[in-house]
């Protein structure tokens with residue numbers, strides 16, 4: 199059985215947890231707090247020298263880091279990876295967009311506002327730049343989702359799982375999702391897909 203080291207209240211950790219739940223794949227969740235320094239203990243660094251969660255460990259001890267790599271690994275051969283070559287390329291495009299143009303703004307702003315450990319970094323400049331960057335990313339998603347029900351056409355894919363993770367609660371952290379009606383309708387569409395679980399779900403909960 200897969201072991202998933204992760205912090206429940208983290209969108210990056212939610213991504214593989216959500217996909218594992220949707221695939222009906224049993225796994226063990228090991229709560230690993232990214233805010234209290236746990237990811238920098240020697241025991242964890244021996245598993246992931248980058249000191250970050252999520253981290254997946256297979257029964258034979260092999261390891262896999264990076265949330266979007268996990269999505270692609272877990273989704274291989276399932277309905278979450280587009281069958282056609284070009285559409286697969288588009289799914290990759292959205293996964294890289296998530297890491298470079300969305301997560302650094304939407305997720306970082308969330309962390310600054312949500313975790314007391316990060317409050318000292320929540321300067322007005324940082325809050326303004328993460329809001330501007332996040333709104334730009336939401337604009338890009340809005341433009342696509344006005345044209346197609348999911349990010350890569352008519353069917354849900356790893357791209358939607360990845361971008362759902364930090365978009366779904368962005369409204370709690372200063373983003374006006376009402377200004378992004380296509381994104382808001384897409385959030386409900388992702389939630390209506392089979393096997394959806396909320397952020398705070400773990401297999402033991």
Ligand SMILES: N[C@@H](CCC(=O)N[C@@H](CS)C(=O)NCC(=O)O)C(=O)O
Pocket residue numbers: 205208209210211232233237249250251252263264265266297
């Ligand atoms: N690119 C990584 C980012 C992972 C990441 O930033 N994880 C945070 C929690 S959301 C973390 O472990 N932070 C602890 C640290 O950087 O010390 C991924 O997508 O998995």
